[in-house]
Amino acid sequence: MSQKLLEVEGLTTGFRARGSQVVKVLRNVSLSMERGETLGLVGESGCGKTTFGMTLLGHLRPGGKVLAGTARFEGVDLFDLPPDELAELRGRRVAVIPQSASSALTPTMRVGEQIAEVLTLHLGLAGARLQARVLELLTQVHLPQVEALARRYPHELSGGQLQRVAVAMALAGEPELLVLDEPTTGLDVTTQAHILDLLREIQETTATAMLYISHDIGAIARVCDRLAVMYAGEIVEDGAIRDLFADPAHPYTRGLLGSAPRLSVAGLPQAMAGRPPAPGEERPGCAFAPRCAFADETCTTIDPALEPRDRHAETPHLVHCHHWRRVVASEDAGKRRALKTGAQQEREPEPLLELAEVDITYARRGLAALLRRWRGEPEPPTTVSRFSITIHRGETVALVGESGSGKSTIARAIAGLMPPRAGHIRFGGQALASEVQSRPAQTQRKVQIIFQNPDASLNPRHTVKQILDAPLRLYFDMDGKSRLERSGALLEEARLTPRYLERHPGQMSGGEKQRVAVARAFAAEPDLVLCDEVTSALDVSVQAAVLELLAGLQAQRGVAYLFISHDLAVVRAIADRVAVLYQGRICEVGPVADIYAPPYHPYTETLLAAAPEPMPGARAQLLAKDVQEAEPPARGCCFQRRCPRRIGAICDNETPPSQRAAEGHVIRCHVPLEELRESQATLISPADIPTRERLAAASPK
């Protein structure tokens, strides 16, 4: 049977908008998959990735239509199937692993029953065989204590466990094709590494083919053999993942690769200009032309074909570009720009913000605390404990850690929204009041905060003008006209035009909204900006642009950043110094270059090993279990329960010493530095990244 598993040919789908205009979602998509193949599908949000994934289930959104082309699964057109055969196909032969398992699983049903449902429906299993198969599936995805786990409800499981249950459920029908729609987005790096590892294992042990949809090139590189790049509903490049990484031929692929921050390379990634066309925005020629540096007149008139680079190649590498030869011949993208100018680093550092031995807790005080003491219950461990750090003027200090590590709590304490239980915060040499209302207006002005999600941090009912006006009105004695002028200037500094003044947040893209949020923070002319995961809700291309904006503003204004992130690659790109946080306790702190080289704190090592560096074939070195800890341990090292380098009871009982590895580089660990240094390999090295030359050298001929 030489027939391909999946053959999509010239598929164009769309829906009829009001009036008679047809809005195309997928355009002329041709893509095929062999049995057991793993194909990655990458692209910015809004490029039709999920829509394509859903068409493989024969599903179109309400109102959607196939306008041209076919999608054949084992030779049968998916859109010709009668409803009962389609129902048989879904879940049985093609299964989906959704992005958020917590919303895809039914909250009122035990997870075991939900898997059993699939087995009964599609395979007709019942009784003891059914139960046995459920447990077998749960074991296959490496869940612990499967009997007990099968009886739990979704809310009783952690995010990583839920995702495993979703994988088990998808595998239940023994499908020929798995569609994975951003299966690890929103998970912590260590959890993500475990899920990716599981997927790779499934790929190796079963005959299931996988379509892995993600915006995260690093995650795709871990799992997939082949990569397809989608832009504006079109496949723009398709080939073996090694080839695409080493020698991308489409400018869009280059842009995506170049804008992803790397663990192994310091400096800012290169931002890509523009944004994908909105649905219904039709133009003649190549859809990417407006954003493309190589575009000429041909590109704006004639739509290129998806053609092979080399007709005789063993693994076809298809490109949708008129000028791919010129693109390939040009200098490689992905050059990093040096972040800091020399002048800035030479300046004598003046401490701006000092946190000393700060404890923060969400535990209730007053009556609740008295009651607790009367009952003889122990004091709950503090969320953030004995946290000390100094941020100098003009410096970027990054706070890194998984969710629940207390990063945002610290930012809230500095912003005066969450008073610490103990410790001191000094700002500009003076004690900082713990409540924002009791700070003098000038101090309020000097500390600003930017949030993760601009959808939530910008008032949806305000225009950009009103949003930028708020800090100006509050902190400066300016009349309406000069405030308006200032708002326009701020927008231009954030690389938006004053046209945006009249818009509502809902009328802007995610990147534009975050720029407005940045402009609002800078309207106050602050000395310190607290950036709380400011790029995590954005596409990589947009993320690079926002990072560039932040770095540029810092160079101009000399502000200091407290940059909170879970993404070690982003931190590497922008930070001067890094503090690694686990359960509200600092594990390691030091200059950025020292953090990314041994010796590491075992937790830092775990994070680095788990982080998906865009590097084909790279596998995570799984150093720590992905357990979610609700509370930090009462004594000893905060990382004791998960530490891969635990040395014994000392870790459980004694607070680890602060070991100085270098100037300003402190590791809090019981393991001697020498031992750490010897046993820890350099986890990340630029030498591992494939380039054209290395690829040529590695090939047999």
Next chain:
Amino acid sequence: MRSLLAAPMRLAQFLRRFGYIWRSLRRSRQGTIGLAIVIVHLFIAVASPYIVPYAHHDIDGKNRLAAPSVEHPFGTDSFGRDLFTRVLLGGRAAIGVALLAAAIAVLWGGLLGILLAFIGGRVDEVVMRLVDALLAIPGLLVVLLIVVALGTGFSVLILTLGYAYGVSTIRVARGAALGFVASDFITAARARGERKTNIVLRELIPNLLDVLLVEYVMRASWALTAISSLSYLGFGIAPPTPDWGRMVFENQVMLAISPWGTLFPVFALASLIIGINLAGDALSKAIGLDRTREAPT
């Protein structure tokens, strides 16, 4: 100069926002029908004194309990009063009372609810339990009690209904506001050092205006039903002012002989309430969609 310009600019902005609501309201057929009915009723309420053929107390002694004719399009009642005149005039008082009562209810109940959500903590807890207690007593019973005690005047009716519906508005407004008080833009305003009154007025309330608008429309419809019920029972709008509820009471004994005196007021009242509800449903649907996502103008 600035302050002179600020007010009309804000008004323009306000109107533009409601322009979006208007358009999406018009897009739904039910909404358009409801709106048309309401507009016809409001027009009649305003214009009826100038268009009715008789005075509401004019008696045509020769034509008692008459069926509809050219002279009396809706017929006459047992006194020989023209029903067409009385039906056209019969909504004025009730509609006026309902609109004012609903305005009072949404104003105080809405504001209190928003404040409670914003303040939170013990104050919220205590006041909400009090609200629960008040809500446990059937609304019409409370209104009847007050009206019986204080007598039936327009101001008593308006204030009583305004109070009764305000209590339940507290709940709705608080619930809607709770969704916003924890959001990042409020946190951002707090972190900026914005004053509390400013946070409530500038950041919170603009997000709740549409909820309050729907609330207003629905409360007005209920208030109308309540007033008509009161009038029917004799505690609402007092004669000689014509009123639909009272007319139903006056003419129901003659239902078998001459149904017109009952049917026309009932039809008038029912059509208005159906109209308001259709428009109200479409309005809340229109608001459910985020208008600010419409293309920039």
